[in-house]
Amino acid sequence: MQTSPMQTWWTRGAAFGVAALASASAAWWALTLSNLAPWQPTVSLPPAPQLDAAILARALGAGTSPVNVAQAPPPLAIQLLGVVAGAGGKGHVLLAVGDAPPKTYKVGSKLGEGLFLQSVGKRSAQVGADPKGPARQILELPAISKP
Secondary structure, eight states: OOOOHHHHHHHHHHHHHHHHHHHHHHHHHHHHHHOOOOOOOOOOOOOOOOOOHHHHHHHTTTTSSOOOOOOOOOOOOEEEEEEEEOGGGOEEEEEEETTSOOEEEETTOEEETTEEEEEEOSSEEEEESSTTSOOSEEEEOOOOOOO
């Protein structure tokens, strides 16, 4: 069986076309799948409606019953009973904080809610809201009475 040149050309052209389409399809899918950025639709929302705060407060029950306002606790009564001072404001003190029995505190210790012992002097102690901040209160030992 002998084939004509026209049949050979037609077979070769069809094979080339199928191969070109297959490689183009593979290249398109490779480029499509390599794009890792997720698609996110853009949504435009209308602006939120403006509400009157007074109307909203009344709707939620404001002003219908008396409100118990929590008051801040009274400041702690701190009494300095003794000092052991070291170099550079370091040391220990004997303090009576509030109604608790006297206790020894080291510089930097927390005395109560928001109170820290900041530094110690020969006959004094400084107390503040922050261990390194400004002193809120300076406690002094009572003067020594001479008989």
